[in-house]
Amino acid sequence: MRGADAAGRAVEARARAVSGPGSEPADTPVVPESGADASARAGDGPVGASGANDPVGVPTMFDVARHAGVSHQTVSRVLNDLPGVAAATRERVRESIAALNYTPSPTARAMAQRRSGSIGLIQAGRPDYGPSSAALGFNEAAREAGYAVSQASMRTLDADVLTQAVHRLVLQRVEAIVLISGEREGVDVLRGIDAGVPVVAVASEPEPGLHRVSFDQSAGARLATEHLIGLGHRRIAHVAGPSDSMDAAERRRGFAAALEAHGLEVREPVAGDWLAASGHAAGRRLLDEGWATAVFVGNDQMSLGLLHACHDAGVAVPGELSVVGFDDIPEAAFFTPPLTTVRQDFDSLGRDIMATVADVLRDEAAAPDHTSRVPELVVRASTAPPRG
Amino acid sequence: MRGADAAGRAVEARARAVSGPGSEPADTPVVPESGADASARAGDGPVGASGANDPVGVPTMFDVARHAGVSHQTVSRVLNDLPGVAAATRERVRESIAALNYTPSPTARAMAQRRSGSIGLIQAGRPDYGPSSAALGFNEAAREAGYAVSQASMRTLDADVLTQAVHRLVLQRVEAIVLISGEREGVDVLRGIDAGVPVVAVASEPEPGLHRVSFDQSAGARLATEHLIGLGHRRIAHVAGPSDSMDAAERRRGFAAALEAHGLEVREPVAGDWLAASGHAAGRRLLDEGWATAVFVGNDQMSLGLLHACHDAGVAVPGELSVVGFDDIPEAAFFTPPLTTVRQDFDSLGRDIMATVADVLRDEAAAPDHTSRVPELVVRASTAPPRG
DNA sequence: GTCCCCAATGTTAGCGCTAACGACGGTCTC
DNA sequence: GAGACCGTCGTTAGCGCTAACATTGGGGAC
Structure with missing residues (x-):
């Protein structure tokens, strides 16, 4: 069903792109904004690709551009808070974005920018309380920071599987890879791979050349x-x-x-x-x-x-x-x-991981750092002075 | 550091793209296959974009095409097991793929195909043994099935946060959304959203219109x-x-x-x-x-x-x-x-989820189904006949 | 032999975005 | 008052892939 819709849209769009430029210029433009008209008439590829008021398709940057009477690039600039846009224009674009309920496509952005806005998380080992909580905390923190999390977990740590998982994540253009695994081997394997992206691991032992986070x-x-x-x-x-x-x-x-x-x-x-x-x-x-x-x-x-x-x-x-x-x-x-x-506090550990990732992403050249938390003793009833 | 590398590469590639076509045609082609020469000379966009033997950049489909002496489309056909490729050509392309250690870019594929090869997983609630294990089993099964998993977990189930998470996942073009949450509200919220993609939930109560998986x-x-x-x-x-x-x-x-x-x-x-x-x-x-x-x-x-x-x-x-x-x-x-x-057996439950997702993806029109497993009793020492 | 058809390939046009550059008015300067 | 300069846009070319169409070159049917 969805497939048929898409095909129909494409055909319609093409027809419009062809007939539009031929007739419109002769008539008086109906739309007051000259900018809008010009951009609509340009009709090069993407502009025609998503229908004027297609109710089905997700709106694209070009839809916003047409709605605001600017070029798609201006929309992009507004979206990325880049300079070179007049305050009034910026405001108008913002309104159009809101009106169309537009949200940029992470895929296209990843494509153009060669970065994905997502972080790879590898959790290796049993789904125990500790690692699971840390993963959860990380996941929430990542979401709050605007990152998506691509997870590749495995019940048992196997060097081959781990290596494969890392490669998969790299192909997905994750910006960093996080490893939650108590086993030393996991960290070793990861250090042996040149992922091309920063790696942050939960590791309590010093690990030269690795960003790490842990409890002391x-x-x-x-x-x-x-x-x-x-x-x-x-x-x-x-x-x-x-x-x-x-x-x-x-x-x-x-x-x-x-x-x-x-x-x-x-x-x-x-x-x-x-x-x-x-x-x-x-x-x-x-x-x-x-x-x-x-x-x-x-x-x-x-x-x-x-x-x-x-x-x-x-x-x-x-x-x-x-x-x-x-x-x-x-x-x-x-x-x-x-x-x-x-x-x-595993939840906080997870958040520390995200904080470290953010730091590293901000300055990739930074020397590997180590964030450490000190755990605390909780005294209950299983301890007492020795007899006698 | 990597930033500098990338910039350098781009310049280098551009230079080559300009000088290459100018000199080559005059000389006798070094490569025997005429096809390779023709495709290389075409030089339209992507071909020149990644250097001939650039050691740093990830190889693209065009690199493979040039190496095999065919067009990039043929490579695509081989990759997707489409018909219309001679056995010999297919073999040659396969060899080139192996030789260059090429792997297709999921991002580009998602872009062109409007599908992402990834599944969204939402785990809402405490990271208890059950849900964590199920998530792990699902994760492994998804990987084995060739899907990436984009996870959006939350410690507490909040309708707004859940809705947001779903939208985020939809934007990432996930092909299906999986919900692991014991709370009825989670399922309700999900049913209220038209995600545009199939939804599979772990739900032990009948949920009309929803694909579900559970233990009885x-x-x-x-x-x-x-x-x-x-x-x-x-x-x-x-x-x-x-x-x-x-x-x-x-x-x-x-x-x-x-x-x-x-x-x-x-x-x-x-x-x-x-x-x-x-x-x-x-x-x-x-x-x-x-x-x-x-x-x-x-x-x-x-x-x-x-x-x-x-x-x-x-x-x-x-x-x-x-x-x-x-x-x-x-x-x-x-x-x-x-x-x-x-x-x-939560691990199996996770695998059932993936199996259901695969079924749904194979035939999206299929009526909502329910997969159920019966748990088993494990008798230990906390039960005995009553006194007297 | 001629025509048709089909298998095997190549070409072109996007997917929705960013990056790099181009263009167009207006100030400011001297 | 003419050129330099800048703020504000617009245009063009990709990112690496797939989908749809165009193009070959034989092999049969007649």
């Missing part, structure tokens, strides 16, 4: 650890995230630093994979060992698993073991017991 | 309720989701239907808002009443809150109260006790 994971871990130390714990264990995660590494680093600062023993962390099941397994192991009086767990999901293991083993939390998590997912307040954890 | 929430609720009935429970309560959620309404309906089918009393559900806190409050209320021996809770987060309330009140689950959730979020297996719940 190490500081967050120190917060958590020092909270435990402050309560009087001396034997504190750590359940870490996967080794390919930058956040996991940074949290581990912060944890160790805090212990060392207080002269406490730093044991090798138990490795997890962020999922509750691994936290459960880690909990079993720690309880078997029986060394620790407190655990700093890499994230809230694993904490849940660990709490579960404690419950199974009849170990009271926080009575016999204190637990601190990381992230503060919405559910953490309702764990049994409510989890003391380190809160990251 | 009612069937899932029946599954859960009948599980409890099967265990011997006769007084079963329900903690429902917010009234503006279609899923909540459908689950409530299925719950009531199952009870009625067995001649059991249907009490007014306790209202929640999907969050753990509301589940906690609902739990307190139910425990105060002391009527129910089992609860079917609208989702897993609220179940967590309810379990927490039970724990606080010293009520044993499942000993004194059985609890069934809905969704099967990854953490559900590690609640205390592990939650019996109804699993929805």
Whole structure:
């Protein structure tokens, strides 16, 4: 249906373009504005292409131009706030734009300008609370900044798939590419590609030559650890995230630093994979060992698993073991017991990403920058002084 | 930096375009194919616009045409698998495409064809596990189907913002719009807008005139309720989701239907808002009443809150109260006790969405269709026969 | 052999916009 | 008062592609 309409319009337009110039000049112009008449008579291509009062087609710049009695270029100038337009004309064009409810075509603009007004977002990994929230925050911020977001997400990070995704986005002429992925490999792959556009990544480890945004994971871990130390714990264990995660590494680093600062023993962390099941397994192991009086767990999901293991083993939390998590997912307040954890405001992180993108786009030559936020400790009921 | 590069390239290209045609025709063509020579000499616009062996610029269709010794139109035909190209020519063009590592510009294609090869995705609401997973599944499926995804998400569903988002997407010439939002209002708003492109929504309630995809929430609720009935429970309560959620309404309906089918009393559900806190409050209320021996809770987060309330009140689950959730979020297996719940495969849902979009795009006149999946019950440790 | 037809190709004209330049009055300057 | 100069427009040429038409050069039918 829509196809037929378009064809009909094209034919009609062509007929008008041919017959118009032949008859009109002889008659007295009906339209008072001479400018309007001239531009209408020019009839070169685009002018005739969209009917005078076609109710179906989206209005183009030429429709606005005719309506305002100026050339399409003047409309363009008004649209882009360029100088060289008299105030009165500018006003008249604005009115025509409003009258026709005109909005410029991003596609055509992208074509002519070789920029698209859109940003590519790659989210790699599980759709966990953190990345999803950050992506959402970014999306909203981008929209507010007038950018479209072209998303290319993947459940698992695969170098080939990632590379393909980047190329796709580049072809779409995105102006920047944002990567939200905890895995180090994602950042590495991206750095290896010359996308030709700026890349902003969420990365908590220093990444030379890359614009990045992150929470200070190490500081967050120190917060958590020092909270435990402050309560009087001396034997504190750590359940870490996967080794390919930058956040996991940074949290581990912060944890160790805090212990060392207080002269406490730093044991090798138990490795997890962020999922509750691994936290459960880690909990079993720690309880078997029986060394620790407190655990700093890499994230809230694993904490849940660990709490579960404690419950199974009849170990009271926080009575016999204190637990601190990381992230503060919405559910953490309702764990049994409510989890003391380190809160990251992912929404703001997403907005920081957009802010960084805007900065980079403003001055592409700028040296890679790093925006960092410090997470905050939320004390609930899973921590207490050690027994005795 | 890139700006300077681009400018330099343009100048260089222009210079070549002027000098090239002047000298070449006099000499013996170096390239054997006469076609190539002719097309190169034509020099109308685009041909000269991208240098012969410009190492920086992305190759265009004209570069491929010259390389293969054919016209750009033939390249286009090969690209789009159109008939009217000799097998040998087709092969040669394919080789040139590969040799130059050419990929067509989606922007230009969108411009000429008035279609963009992209789909708009609107995700409205909290970035919960369900919607996020569905969005991810959709994203992957769309990519596999060769579509780009332009995302416009919003944390809260606001009619104006939604309308704006739709218009933005339409301007971007998306070929279809997908809405992932549990709230009825989202669907209503979308139906009120004539986007001019097909709309596919995740909606579990019948929505006349809309293509939709969903899980059969009612069937899932029946599954859960009948599980409890099967265990011997006769007084079963329900903690429902917010009234503006279609899923909540459908689950409530299925719950009531199952009870009625067995001649059991249907009490007014306790209202929640999907969050753990509301589940906690609902739990307190139910425990105060002391009527129910089992609860079917609208989702897993609220179940967590309810379990927490039970724990606080010293009520044993499942000993004194059985609890069934809905969704099967990854953490559900590690609640205390592990939650019996109804699993929805959100990833597949996302893929169903893409499949529906593809169907609709294939035949836009097709009557609005509905794809439905039946969720499955996952029995864990939060349910048991009633005491006595 | 002549004519017709069709497969295989080439040519032309846009899609709706921006960028670069051209044109046209009027000031200002000396 | 004539040329330089500027503010204000208008015109032209693309961006890289597709759609529609024009143009070839054989192969059959007669």
